[in-house]
Amino acid sequence: MSVAALVVCAGAAAAIALGVVRMLLGPRRADRIVAFDLLFSAGVAFAIAAALATGRTELLDVAIGLSLVGFVGTIGWARVVERAPEEPRSPTAGYRERRR
């Protein structure tokens, strides 16, 4: 694998790790959706890195598809939060509130 692909992979992997931490921490649903949007960006970066590593342009087509429709997921979840009356209590919510 070339240096270029490795660099992009490392950056995307770090971003995914940080995004997953935020997704697990929450605390609101909006925070998790924000983290989801970051994972999507990292996914496009991974597709480009894969194209760099293999030298195949088909993988760039994957990135094109992702960048074209990726925002739909974010919008869908954002709409859910915007319209939902109130946040349901998760089983761990009490634990987090006590700890805070």
Add this chain to the structure above:
Amino acid sequence: MSATIGLVFLVLGAALLVLAGVGVLVLPDALSRQHAATKSGTLALALVCLGAALHVGELDWALRLAVIFGFLLATLPISSNMLARAALREVEGDEAGRSAELVDPPR
């Protein structure tokens, strides 16, 4: 030569992607985190696209990467706006927008 310049852009893009992750983790509330995830993420991908196009230096790569960049640029304001609305509603409530401070410096 252009391969080296491309590599520099790729490194910058990767660093910015990490920065986006850090921003999502450390900023204080959902509205602020949204800034880091959408804008830094897209700027990072723009740099990665530019870097990859320069690094490979072939026309079909450059065209595809330009298309990716264009789609990202077109869709970013939409997802950023929707995320901001969702975060605003969840964090501040429905009426926060109406009661926000009006800033109107003289023209």
Add this chain to the structure above:
Amino acid sequence: MSKPLHALVLLLRFALSVLRSGVHTASLILRLRSRPEPALVRMKLAPMSESGAALLGSLVTLTPGTTAVDIDLERGELLLHLLDGSDPAATVRGIRAEFEGHVVALFGARPT
């Protein structure tokens, strides 16, 4: 100025302000202490058409550090979220100086 010239100047100004506020935002994220408070502010828009307001909102959103949350054309207001809320007046002045004039020139001043 002719319309294509306005578009070109707007594009260049936009690229410059993305770079400038990108660096500013990066420094905000990396400086862990003494981070300024985010702010939610409304700004008065110059009278402009719907598509002009949409373009202005997109430009503001694409610039790091500012997000257009809502556009209210009836009251002629833009609801902004600023990552750096230490000087909202300066940010609003910046948006007006760099984007607003060109957008109005490109898309017309009256809502149609």
